[in-house]
Amino acid sequence: MFGYYLQLGLRSLRRNPVLTTLMVVGIGLGIAASMTTLTVLHLMGSDPIPWKSDKLHYVQIDNWDVNNPFSDDGRPPDQVTYRDAVALMEAGKADKQTAMFKLALPIQPENPEVKPFQALGRVTYADFFAMFEPPFAYGGGWDRKQDAEHARVVVLTRESNEKLFGGQNSVGKTLRMNGVDYSIVGVLADWKLRSKYYDLTNGAFSDADEFFMPFTTAIDLKQRASGNNNCFKSPGDGWDAYLESDCIWIQMWVQLDSPARLAEYHAFLDNYVAEQKKLGRFPRPLNNRLLDVNQWMRDQRVVSRDVQVQTGLAFAFLIVCLVNTIGLLLAKFTRKAGEVGLRRALGASRNDVFKQFLIESGVVGMTGGLLGLLLTGLGLLAVRALYAEYKNVAHLDWSMISITIVLAIASALLAGLYPTWRACRVQPAAQLKV
Amino acid sequence: MEIRPILSALMRSKVSMILIGLQVALTLAIVCNALFIIGQRLERMDRPSGMNESDTFWFGSNGFGQGYDANAVQLSDLALLRQMPGIAAATSTNSVPMSNGGWSTGINLQPKQKTSTAQTTLYIVDAQGLDAYGVKLVAGRNFKPEEIKTVKFGDRLQPAAIIVTKALADKLYPDGDALGKQVYMDEEPPTSTIIGIVERTQVPWVDAEFIDYSTFVPAYMPYGNSTRYLVRAEAGRRDEVMKEVEQKMSQSNTSRIIGKMRTIASVRSDAYAGDRAMAIILGTVIVALLAITALGIVGMASFWVAQRTRQIGTRRALGATRFDILRYFQTENFIITTLGLLVGGVLAYALSLWLMQNYQSPRLPWYYVPIGFVCLWVLGQLAVLGPALRASHVPPAVATRNV
Numbered sequence: 001m002f003g004y005y006l007q008l009g010l011r012s013l014r015r016n017p018v019l020t021t022l023m024v025v026g027i028g029l030g031i032a033a034s035m036t037t038l039t040v041l042h043l044m045g046s047d048p049i050p051w052k053s054d055k056l057h058y059v060q061i062d063n064w065d066v067n068n069p070f071s072d073d074g075r076p077p078d079q080v081t082y083r084d085a086v087a088l089m090e091a092g093k094a095d096k097q098t099a100m101f102k103l104a105l106p107i108q109p110e111n112p113e114v115k116p117f118q119a120l121g122r123v124t125y126a127d128f129f130a131m132f133e134p135p136f137a138y139g140g141g142w143d144r145k146q147d148a149e150h151a152r153v154v155v156l157t158r159e160s161n162e163k164l165f166g167g168q169n170s171v172g173k174t175l176r177m178n179g180v181d182y183s184i185v186g187v188l189a190d191w192k193l194r195s196k197y198y199d200l201t202n203g204a205f206s207d208a209d210e211f212f213m214p215f216t217t218a219i220d221l222k223q224r225a226s227g228n229n230n231c232f233k234s235p236g237d238g239w240d241a242y243l244e245s246d247c248i249w250i251q252m253w254v255q256l257d258s259p260a261r262l263a264e265y266h267a268f269l270d271n272y273v274a275e276q277k278k279l280g281r282f283p284r285p286l287n288n289r290l291l292d293v294n295q296w297m298r299d300q301r302v303v304s305r306d307v308q309v310q311t312g313l314a315f316a317f318l319i320v321c322l323v324n325t326i327g328l329l330l331a332k333f334t335r336k337a338g339e340v341g342l343r344r345a346l347g348a349s350r351n352d353v354f355k356q357f358l359i360e361s362g363v364v365g366m367t368g369g370l371l372g373l374l375l376t377g378l379g380l381l382a383v384r385a386l387y388a389e390y391k392n393v394a395h396l397d398w399s400m401i402s403i404t405i406v407l408a409i410a411s412a413l414l415a416g417l418y419p420t421w422r423a424c425r426v427q428p429a430a431q432l433k434v
Numbered sequence: 435m436e437i438r439p440i441l442s443a444l445m446r447s448k449v450s451m452i453l454i455g456l457q458v459a460l461t462l463a464i465v466c467n468a469l470f471i472i473g474q475r476l477e478r479m480d481r482p483s484g485m486n487e488s489d490t491f492w493f494g495s496n497g498f499g500q501g502y503d504a505n506a507v508q509l510s511d512l513a514l515l516r517q518m519p520g521i522a523a524a525t526s527t528n529s530v531p532m533s534n535g536g537w538s539t540g541i542n543l544q545p546k547q548k549t550s551t552a553q554t555t556l557y558i559v560d561a562q563g564l565d566a567y568g569v570k571l572v573a574g575r576n577f578k579p580e581e582i583k584t585v586k587f588g589d590r591l592q593p594a595a596i597i598v599t600k601a602l603a604d605k606l607y608p609d610g611d612a613l614g615k616q617v618y619m620d621e622e623p624p625t626s627t628i629i630g631i632v633e634r635t636q637v638p639w640v641d642a643e644f645i646d647y648s649t650f651v652p653a654y655m656p657y658g659n660s661t662r663y664l665v666r667a668e669a670g671r672r673d674e675v676m677k678e679v680e681q682k683m684s685q686s687n688t689s690r691i692i693g694k695m696r697t698i699a700s701v702r703s704d705a706y707a708g709d710r711a712m713a714i715i716l717g718t719v720i721v722a723l724l725a726i727t728a729l730g731i732v733g734m735a736s737f738w739v740a741q742r743t744r745q746i747g748t749r750r751a752l753g754a755t756r757f758d759i760l761r762y763f764q765t766e767n768f769i770i771t772t773l774g775l776l777v778g779g780v781l782a783y784a785l786s787l788w789l790m791q792n793y794q795s796p797r798l799p800w801y802y803v804p805i806g807f808v809c810l811w812v813l814g815q816l817a818v819l820g821p822a823l824r825a826s827h828v829p830p831a832v833a834t835r836n837v
Contacts, residue, residue, distance in 0.1 A: 022733055029722055067548035104660070106498035106691050116691050118496045178659070179499040223658050224588070234620050237589040305793050306712050309471070313464065317719055320460045324730040327453040331737035386711035418449070 001352070002359070009360035013367070016332065020364070023328045027368025027408060030321025032375030033314040035404045039376070040383055041311045042400070043393045045303040048197045049133070052255070053293035056131060057262070059088065059252040060291070061273055065232035066283035075299070076287045078201050079230065079248035082219075084276075089125060093268045094254035095261060096131050100124040101250050102202055102209075102227035103218055108176040109164050119160065119177075120226060121211035122199075123218040129155075129186075131255050132198055137161075139171035139186035147214050154182040155212040161187045175211075178221070182213065194392045197293060199251055200300040202227040205389035225249050246281070254290070266290060322415045329364070329419040333357055337426045344428040357420040358413060365412020369405045376404060440766050447738070451770050454734055458774030461727045462810055463781035466802040467789065468716045474795070475709040481645075483531040483702070484599070484634035486568025489522070490666045490698040491676050492530055495683065497659035497690040504656035505584055507687060512560070514686055515665060520675040523565035524665045526654060528558045529638050530567075530698060532705035536638035541649070542618040543606065551617075552605045553644040554598070555637040556591070556651050559664075563650055564597070564632065566664045572600060574613050574630035577652040585655040590620065593651045597630035601646035640705050659690075672697065727810075728817040735763065735821035739828075746825055747832025756826040763822035764815060771814040778810075779803050 013020045047053045061084060062076040070077040080088075085099035103123045108116045122128075129141035142153045154175055161170055174181045195204040222239045227249065235245035256262045269288045276282045291299055340353055376396065383394040444451050495511065497504055508526050515524040529536030537558075540550025557563065560582045564571060574597070581595055596619075603612035616625035635648040667675040676695055684692045703710075739746070746759055786798035 019733070022729055026726055026729070029726065033719060033722070104496070106496050106659075108498060116498065118494075118691050118693050177498075234590055239588055242588060304708075306708060309789075309793065310712070310715055313468065313716070313719055316460065316464050317723055320457055320464075320723060321726055323453055323457050323460070324726050324733075327450060327457075327730055327734050330450060330453070331733060334737075335740070386714060387707070422449075 001355070005356045005359040006363065008356060009363035012332075012336075012360060013363060019328060019332055023325055023332075023364050024368045024371055026321045026324045026328070027365060027412060028371030028375055030318035031369060031372030031404060031408045031411070032379050034311075034318045034407070035372065035376040035400065036379030036383060036394075037307070037311040037314040038403075039380060039396060039400050040390065040394055041303060041307050043194055043395070044307060044390075045297065046194065047294055048194060048297075049293060055255050055257055056293050057254050057256055057265075057290040058292075058296045059254060059269070060287075060289040061269065061282070062284050062287035063246050063248070063276075063282050064284055068232065069284070074287070076289055077230070077248050078300075079228065080250050080252050081246055081248050082243045082250060085250045085252050088252065088272070091268070091272070094265055095257045096127040096255035097253070098125040098128045098131060099215055099250050099252045100128065100199070101215075101218075101225040102199065103213075103223065104226040105177040105211075105223075107160075107164070107211075108179075110174075110176070111164065114164060117163075119210040120207060121213060122209040123213055123215050123225075125215050127255070128212070131253060134191045135189040137187050137189035138169045139184070141212075142185055142214060147216055150216045150220055151214060152180065152182045152217055153185045153214065155186040155188065156184060157188045157208065157210055158190050159208070160210045177211075180221075192392055195297075195302055197297055197302070198253065199227070200296065200302065201251060204297075204300070204302045205393075219243075256290075262290065318411070322411050325364075325412065325415040326418060329361060329416050330422065333419045333423040336423065340423055340426045341428045341430070344426070350424045353424045354420055357423050358416055361412050361416025361420065362409055364416075365409040366405070368412060369408025372408050373401065373404050437765070437769075440762065440769065443742075444766065444769070450734055450738070451773075454731060454770050455774035455777065457727045457730050458771055458810060458814070459778035459781055461723050462775055462778030462803070462806045463785050464723060465720050466782045466806045467785050467798060468720050470786075470798050470802055471795070472713045472716050475713045478640075479706045479709050481636070482634065483636040483698075484567075484569055484632070484646075484648075485531055485636075485698065486666055487698045487702060489669055489672050490566070490568065490664060491672060491695060492527070492662055492664040492698065492701075493680070493683075493695040494660060494662045494693050495690050496693065499689050502659050502689055504587075504659050504661060505654060507690065508654055508656055508661050511661075511663065511683065511686075514682065515663065515679065516562070518675070518678065518682065520668050520671045520678070522666045522668050523562045524663060525559045525563040525566040526656075526661055527563065527566075527664045528655070528657065528662060529555070530557075530664060530701060531636040531638060531648075532640055532698075532701050533638045534640075534705060538637070538639075538642075538644075539619065541602070541606065542621075545618055545623060546621050547618070552602060552647055553642075554602055554647040554649045555639075555644075556649050557635070558591070558651050558653050558655050560652065560654060563652075564630075566666045567635065568666055569635050570633045571597075572631055572633050574628070576630060577650075582652045582654060585653045587655055587658055591651055591653060591655070592620065592624055593626050593653060594624070595629040595652060596626045597632060597650040598628055599635050599646055599648045600631050600633055602648065603628065603631045605647060724813060728813055731767065731814055731817040732820060735767065735818045736824070739763070739821045739825040742825075743828055743832055746828045747830055747835075750828065750830035751833040759826040759828070760822050763818055763825055767814050767818040767822075768811070771811055775807050775810060779807070782806070 059080060060076040061080060063081060064070040064077055089097060089099055101123050102120060104118055104120050106116055107119045126142050126144045126147050137158060141155055142151060146153060161167060170184050170187060173184050175184055196206060229247060229249040231247035235242045235247050254265060256265050270286060273282050273286060273288060343353060380394040380396060384391050497507060512524060512526060515521055537556045538553060539556060541552050541554050543551050561577050561579045564576050577595060585591060606612055606617065607615060612628050613631060616627050619626050634646060636645050637648055665679060680692060680695050782803050789795045790797060
């Protein structure tokens with residue numbers, strides 16, 4: 001009987017095009033609004049590295065001014081100082097660890113057809129590649145020995161390799177940056193990051209890094225980082241004073257492979273701060289944190305308030321669309337009282353009538369869902385146009401598509417429950433009178 | 435006009451009435467709050483930065499290679515810019531309003547203060563700085579060329595003279611006598627003297643609490659091998675001048691990269707892109723919501739007209755005029771809408787309260803809900819007009835027909 005009811009449903013939709021259009025458009029719009037915002041919300045906040053997001057921890061220690069907290073709500077500073085980063089790296093107490101910062105360097109291509117350009121890169125330690133697992137197309141990262149040697153090596157991203165070497169395997173070639181030659185040891189494959197979760201201090205959706213080079217090598221350049229730099233008192237004159245100062249400009253991540261290791265590292269950090277206090281630094285009370293990837297993303301509000309408000313609004317809009325659909329379905333089914341009466345008089349049970357009309361609601365939902373899917377695609381296009389930085393976030397994937405269809409059918413069924421129940425209560429005798 | 439027959443007719447189709455009422459209620463609540471948010475965003479986007487935004491553009495120069503003398507390049511670049519036709523003023527600088535990047539620091543009235551008296555941003559310019567930004571001096575004087583110090587990057591600035599915005603001057607010296615006073619940009623001496631006050635200049639961060647507290651500092655200080663320049667072109671000539679400048683600057687020195695030529699207008703556009711997007715998205719939802727609700731009213735009213743054709747015919751046969759029928763349906767819609775709006779008003783304030791608690795937004799001003807009432811009444815009446823007119827055209831003869 002299911003196939004028959006399906007046919008009946010479709011035929012009935014065709015019989016009253018105006019009403020059908022109103023219902024389908026209503027559901028379609030409501031679904032599209034909800035799914036567009038839900039997709040953005042879901043992707044923005046989704047775990048960027050789910051197989052190890054609970055193992056990567058962002059190091060925060062409070063070296064800040066005794067007179068003014070870094071943040072009014074008691075959160076510790078969002079970056080660390082050079083001397084602390086180096087001290088923690090040298091102690092080596094985590095399973096893997098890296099300090100990093102953003103650096104701008106002019107690239108002077110060998111190829112005379114490509115003009116020199118300013119590139120924004122990431123300065124890290126060797127463990128970065130094992131920790132954040134960017135995919136490699138050619139070669140690999142460098143190792144800890146090269147860190148210690150201040151090796152002049154560099155890893156290119158797919159885009160910069162495309163620009164400089166036409167996408168070919170450039171491992172082993174030299175790259176001149178700011179008058180110094182570096183050897184290319186690796187080229188990344190396409191690394192479609194939804195957000196730069198490893199550097200939230202400088203903008204979750206800012207431009208992708210264009211190259212990677214060793215921390216120790218970059219410090220030799222005596223060039224200030226291009227990211228956020230925050231000092232609570234003047235660092236004094238010159239580069240060495242800057243490195244010794246309490247200015248924070250470095251992001252530090254550690255990988256701790258088990259809860260036991262996490263506890264150990266916490267204890268180590270507390271101990272480290274206690275030692276620094278003896279040297280007269282870290283005047284504020286102990287305030288260390290080791291948030292994991294998802295906690296850090298929430299802490300730094302990667303999913304902006306605007307996106308949350310938009311999602312809530314879209315679902316409220318869906319509810320209005322559904323209320324609208326209930327009314328229209330009620331109107332539609334009430335008009336079919338004669339047909340219901342006839343069926344019941346011929347022996348159909350209330351249950352059969354219920355199934356018939358529920359399936360009809362489902363058909364409306366399915367049609368609305370398909371329209372909604374189309375409109376969601378358009379909606380996401382609009383989001384990408386409005387928010388240039390969301391280009392990796394506003395895309396439909398299979399899970400979202402299936403959720404769209406399921407949501408459409410489920411809401412239509414929900415909306416159809418009351419009208420269907422009303423339709424079943426029709427007394428056959430009253431309808432058969434002339 | 436007898437209301438009781440209308441009410442009793444409504445009571446018989448309670449569910450449909452509730453459905454329409456609920457749509458109206460939700461629409462009012464959402465539309466009022468959404469309009470308020472749009473209004474707030476538009477207000478935010480409207481704030482003047484204080485600088486000339488129509489004729490200005492800025493760009494960066496990044497040098498490379500050993501032996502690159504950034505200070506010398508800065509001076510020769512400025513000389514080159516200042517003799518180009520079409521340029522009204524040019525300065526080296528580290529930042530501009532709304533660009534989301536720059537230098538912020540505290541200003542103190544006493545040495546070794548624990549908490550700064552005020553937070554400010556530093557715009558590091560030379561004698562043509564105020565002219566290039568296009569900000570108006572309201573007290574004191576501009577920097578003299580001999581006051582512009584050359585500072586090695588990484589050293590402390592310690593300017594002897596500074597120019598602040600009026601808002602900052604008033605914050606530091608509420609009695610209004612900031613001119614000539616000495617402030618501490620650092621924990622220790624030397625102090626900086628306020629030699630001039632400009633009307634208004636925003637800081638680079640549009641969300642900063644200290645958004646109107648800016649300080650101009652006279653110095654030549656490149657950021658390593660990089661420096662930025664702000665140029666104000668003569669009125670109407672910005673785009674052609676921009677192209678020429680890019681060309682001339684790239685050619686004049688091949689040991690550096692000229693990049694990111696951006697007009698200040700596009701800086702503003704980027705800074706407020708999020709607010710603009712929010713306003714557009716909310717606006718679209720408002721329009722869609724009103725459309726759905728109106729269509730719902732049309733649909734439901736048409737249905738009722740079809741259901742009650744017999745009654746209408748009977749009434750007409752008994753002497754009711756077309757206008758009476760029309761008035762009947764309009765009044766019925768008015769009652770439903772009003773009930774919905776009353777519930778909606780409560781929902782609107784509840785939603786506003788929730789937004790206040792969870793998103794620190796301000797309270798919904800009182801006049802939004804009454805205006806919403808009026809708009810939705812009008813919308814409802816217009817929506818029901820079509821079906822109501824159709825109802826009024828039902829001929830009295832329908833009452834006498836048997837089928």
